[in-house]
Amino acid sequence: MDIFLQQLVNGLVLGSIYALVALGYTMVYGILELINFAHGEVTMIGAMVALSVIGVLMGAAPDLPGVMVVLAGILVAIPACMALAFGIEKIAYRPLRKAPRLAPLITAIGVSIILQNLAMLIWGRQYVSFPPLLPTIRFEFLGAHISLLQIAIVVLAVTIMAGLWLLVEKSRLGRAMRATAQSKEVAQLMGVNVDRVISATFIIGAAIAAIAGVMVSAYYGLAHYYMGFMLGLKAFSAAVLGGIGNIAGAMLGGLLLGVIEALGAGYIGDITGGFLGSHYQDVFAFFVLILVLVFRPSGLLGERVANRA
Amino acid sequence: MLDSLRRRPRLAFALLAVLLAALPFIMGFGLGNSWVRVLDFVLLYVLLAIGLNIVVGYAGLLDLGYIAFYALGAYVYAWLASPHFGLHLPFWAVLPIGAAVAGLFGVLLGAPTLRLRGDYLAIVTLGFGEIIRIFMNNLNAPFNLTNGPQGMNLIDPVSVAGLSFGKSLHLFGMKLPPTYLYYYLFLAFTLLAILVAFRLQDSRIGRAWAAIREDEVAAAAMGINTRNMKLLAFAMGATFGGLAGGLFAAFQGFISPESFTLWESILVLCMIVLGGMGNIPGVILGAVLLTMIPEALRYIGDLQRATLGHIVVDPSDLRMLLFGVALVAMMLFRPAGLLPSRQRKREFAAEDGVAEQEQASLYDAKA
Amino acid sequence: MSVLLSVDQVTKRFGGLAALEDVSLTVEAGEIYGLIGPNGAGKTTLFNCMTGLYTVTSGAVRLAGAEVQALKPHQIVKRGFARTFQNIRLFANMSALENVMVGRHPRTHATVLGAVLRCRKTRAEEAGIREHAHELLRYVGLGGKSRGLASHLSYGDQRRLEIARALATEPKLLALDEPVAGMNPNERQQMGELFRKLREGGVTLLLIEHDVKLVMGLCDRVAVLDYGRKIAEGPAEEVRRDPAVIAAYLGGEA
Numbered sequence: 019m020d021i022f023l024q025q026l027v028n029g030l031v032l033g034s035i036y037a038l039v040a041l042g043y044t045m046v047y048g049i050l051e052l053i054n055f056a057h058g059e060v061t062m063i064g065a066m067v068a069l070s071v072i073g074v075l076m077g078a079a080p081d082l083p084g085v086m087v088v089l090a091g092i093l094v095a096i097p098a099c100m101a102l103a104f105g106i107e108k109i110a111y112r113p114l115r116k117a118p119r120l121a122p123l124i125t126a127i128g129v130s131i132i133l134q135n136l137a138m139l140i141w142g143r144q145y146v147s148f149p150p151l152l153p154t155i156r157f158e159f160l161g162a163h164i165s166l167l168q169i170a171i172v173v174l175a176v177t178i179m180a181g182l183w184l185l186v187e188k189s190r191l192g193r194a195m196r197a198t199a200q201s202k203e204v205a206q207l208m209g210v211n212v213d214r215v216i217s218a219t220f221i222i223g224a225a226i227a228a229i230a231g232v233m234v235s236a237y238y239g240l241a242h243y244y245m246g247f248m249l250g251l252k253a254f255s256a257a258v259l260g261g262i263g264n265i266a267g268a269m270l271g272g273l274l275l276g277v278i279e280a281l282g283a284g285y286i287g288d289i290t291g292g293f294l295g296s297h298y299q300d301v302f303a304f305f306v307l308i309l310v311l312v313f314r315p316s317g318l319l320g321e322r323v324a325n326r327a
Numbered sequence: 328m329l330d331s332l333r334r335r336p337r338l339a340f341a342l343l344a345v346l347l348a349a350l351p352f353i354m355g356f357g358l359g360n361s362w363v364r365v366l367d368f369v370l371l372y373v374l375l376a377i378g379l380n381i382v383v384g385y386a387g388l389l390d391l392g393y394i395a396f397y398a399l400g401a402y403v404y405a406w407l408a409s410p411h412f413g414l415h416l417p418f419w420a421v422l423p424i425g426a427a428v429a430g431l432f433g434v435l436l437g438a439p440t441l442r443l444r445g446d447y448l449a450i451v452t453l454g455f456g457e458i459i460r461i462f463m464n465n466l467n468a469p470f471n472l473t474n475g476p477q478g479m480n481l482i483d484p485v486s487v488a489g490l491s492f493g494k495s496l497h498l499f500g501m502k503l504p505p506t507y508l509y510y511y512l513f514l515a516f517t518l519l520a521i522l523v524a525f526r527l528q529d530s531r532i533g534r535a536w537a538a539i540r541e542d543e544v545a546a547a548a549m550g551i552n553t554r555n556m557k558l559l560a561f562a563m564g565a566t567f568g569g570l571a572g573g574l575f576a577a578f579q580g581f582i583s584p585e586s587f588t589l590w591e592s593i594l595v596l597c598m599i600v601l602g603g604m605g606n607i608p609g610v611i612l613g614a615v616l617l618t619m620i621p622e623a624l625r626y627i628g629d630l631q632r633a634t635l636g637h638i639v640v641d642p643s644d645l646r647m648l649l650f651g652v653a654l655v656a657m658m659l660f661r662p663a664g665l666l667p668s669r670q671r672k673r674e675f676a677a678e679d680g681v682a683e684q685e686q687a688s689l690y691d692a693k694a
Numbered sequence: 695m696s697v698l699l700s701v702d703q704v705t706k707r708f709g710g711l712a713a714l715e716d717v718s719l720t721v722e723a724g725e726i727y728g729l730i731g732p733n734g735a736g737k738t739t740l741f742n743c744m745t746g747l748y749t750v751t752s753g754a755v756r757l758a759g760a761e762v763q764a765l766k767p768h769q770i771v772k773r774g775f776a777r778t779f780q781n782i783r784l785f786a787n788m789s790a791l792e793n794v795m796v797g798r799h800p801r802t803h804a805t806v807l808g809a810v811l812r813c814r815k816t817r818a819e820e821a822g823i824r825e826h827a828h829e830l831l832r833y834v835g836l837g838g839k840s841r842g843l844a845s846h847l848s849y850g851d852q853r854r855l856e857i858a859r860a861l862a863t864e865p866k867l868l869a870l871d872e873p874v875a876g877m878n879p880n881e882r883q884q885m886g887e888l889f890r891k892l893r894e895g896g897v898t899l900l901l902i903e904h905d906v907k908l909v910m911g912l913c914d915r916v917a918v919l920d921y922g923r924k925i926a927e928g929p930a931e932e933v934r935r936d937p938a939v940i941a942a943y944l945g946g947e948a
Binding site: 051052053109110113114117119120121122123124125127128129130131132134135136138139247251254255258297298300301303304305307308311312315 | 383387389391439440443446447449450451453454455457458461462465589590593596600604640644645647648650651652653654655658659662
Binding site for chain 2: 746
């Protein structure tokens with residue numbers, strides 16, 4: 019039972035990070051019907067930039083409290099990722115908005131490769147470790163351990179999701195985004211600057227991704243030029259699970275996928291009689307993805323039918 | 328010169344045949360025997376690219392896990408012809424089995440996903456590629472199926488009528504190392520694949536694929552069973568991949584999961600995109616270029632060492648970066664590839680095709 | 695005359711919205727049957743239900759007596775029911791000839807093996823496809839335009855090409871969705887002649903049309919849809935005088 023609870027806690031923490039990254043996929047897909055392959059890499063860049071800033075600050079101002087240093091890292095990473103996403107959309111996606119479907123998908127893969135390899139050239143092939151700046155207080159709760167960092171991740175993630183929900187549902191920009199997702203042409207006729215809305219969508223997704231990137235590296239204690247790939251794939255799977263294009267769906271899908279993965283990794287050994295072990299953790303996301311696409315392509319909360327008439 | 332050859336296709340054909348036959352010797356003497364090995368890989372990649380082109384170029388389905396089928400072919404070969412299980416079946420039996428297994432997996436993966444939109448297929452195939460790799464990495468315990476990250480070695484070389492491709496052949500006083508022998512074997516398979524691809528393209532089946540790529544609903548309204556045709560393209564591509572994988576295993580004598588990463592899938596995709604989707608000469612060009620360029624890039628390392636005294640940027644680090652830039656740049660500036668197919672050219676540049684069409688109708692009026 | 699197509703109490707709902715409500719009609723072999731109605735009356739929806747693009751919510755569609763409403767589009771084509779689209783859906787980047795050649799798909803048989811080996815049977819079939827396609831292009835009046843790209847044809851020619859492509863599937867029943875939309879009177883006249891020629895050739899025609907004059911002059915019988923319901927059916931002259939029809943549709947123009 020305590021294993022179950024522990025894995026549930028771990029899954030929810032990880033899942034809230036997946037949910038944040040999934041939001042970026044789902045928002046872009048909702049508006050452009052484009053799988054923004056490079057989104058995982060934007061998350062990675064966020065983590066790397068933050069770690070660089072943290073490294074510099076630790077050298078320059080060793081007396082600064084750890085939380086402040088990390089916060090500074092996040093605050094630099096956010097605009098960096100926003101600028102990056104803005105540039106990616108403008109250079110690699112916008113010119114291809116009317117091209118055959120395959121074209122933007124291929125440039126998305128290209129951008130992803132570029133970012134990954136640039137990161138490798140800048141930060142090297144080695145794992146970059148996240149310095150022990152944050153308090154390591156742990157609480158015990160019905161036999162499961164939960165750290166202050168885990169609580170902080172979940173609280174921050176929930177806050178961001180609530181903020182995004184307010185933005186999309188209540189603000190002018192949110193209304194413009196929803197209108198653009200329905201029909202770019204009509205939105206344009208109604209006076210919405212579609213290009214700006216699309217840029218804004220990318221930028222908002224990237225800002226959230228930057229935070230998620232720092233969360234992931236803080237949680238695992240390391241970052242790596244390759245980390246965005248798997249994270250991105252899982253987040254995309256989460257978005258599909260929840261119903262791609264649907265913001266609440268991305269949140270639900272992320273949490274659910276995190277829990278599935280954690281419980282799956284915890285119990286797969288027992289289920290298969292020791293044949294498969296916890297190193298198959300990464301496989302679950304794909305099985306979930308394939309199963310969802312086969313049995314409910316519109317996802318849990320999606321109304322749109324993925325199948326073309 | 329080219330023009331006179333065009334008027335005499337037979338002569339051109341004969342010249343090409345002589346050139347292809349002599350190529351390993353030219354490369355071997357001119358640049359060194361390591362280049363013959365490169366040549367072998369060029370042919371393997373041409374084979375892979377032609378297979379993927381059926382899926383991506385003909386039917387318009389983006390398959391990002393193509394290398395998984397290559398891996399399946401290679402592992403099946405290794406299981407059936409290596410000391411791992413003590414099986415040593417002949418290559419003419421193993422190769423078709425590997426190709427068939429890959430094709431079967433293609434159907435199993437494609438059947439549920441091909442009714443979905445194209446970009447979902449891209450993600451599902453990508454996931455499938457990763458799943459296969461993760462399994463190959465971990466299936467060494469509790470039952471040692473794949474030998475995990477260490478991979479499997481001592482795989483039997485191809486052997487035909489008592490002639491083992493693993494040893495040098497002495498012929499008319501010449502010594503032909505294995506890389507030469509495999510060159511001719513791969514060449515035979517590649518030429519066969521090219522023939523198959525050409526004939527399919529120019530058939531009822533190829534037209535059905537093109538129609539699906541253009542407009543799936545209209546294709547269905549023309550009586551085309553779109554799901555089955557897509558599945559056929561997908562399975563055929565997978566079969567080609569499995570075949571190439573088997574050849575790869577026999578050639579290397581050693582395989583490990585490291586050879587089958589996502590980036591290999593992307594590399595093959597790059598070949599098609601760079602050369603010209605759907606156009607076989609373009610695909611061949613793409614495969615040749617992208618296999619040779621990394622080899623040539625090694626010289627950048629030497630150049631750095633000579634001029635700067637040490638290596639600043641590892642050329643192998645640059646390779647993927649350049650591929651990424653190439654993918655984006657090609658899509659933005661020359662989306663139909665270096666050697667575009669007739670059809671793709673029109674597709675991407677519908678505007679400036681009017682002159683061509685006028686010419687065509689003039690021709691028609693004469694005919 | 696025998697009944698070729700019968701639509702029996704077909705209802706189609708999208709979510710809660712009923713696009714078709716209890717629609718029934720019969721098309722007899724050899725006639726030209728018109729389907730008219732104001733915009734949004736459900737004409738194209740009915741076409742899509744008949745040709746397998748939509749699944750009906752309830753009701754049945756029978757082709758030569760056999761139920762087809764559960765079949766896939768390609769199976770319905772194979773049974774001899776072809777169609778064109780309101781917003782022309784040609785294979786834009788293929789030549790006119792290739793477009794029509796695609797239409798031969800359900801009537802030809804070459805398999806992968808046949809195509810690869812290019813045996814005598816396949817070669818003969820391929821030559822037949824090409825020949826047949828050329829013939830159809832001439833038939834619809836595109837004889838000199840076979841090599842041109844479909845997307846480069848004029849609007850009227852694209853409509854003709856779409857008909858040729860549909861004819862290549864050898865339909866007994868051909869459904870045309872607004873085949874003369876956007877054409878000038880002269881072109882409409884020519885299309886009308888093509889339709890009569892088709893009928894003489896043994897093809898039953900079902901057309902959706904806005905141009906009431908054309909429909910009245912051409913069609914043997916007409917059905918009128920309004921808000922997803924059939925409000926009239928019968929010989930053109932009778933329907934024209936039907937008060938319900940005048941109120942719903944002709945009233946605006948007459």
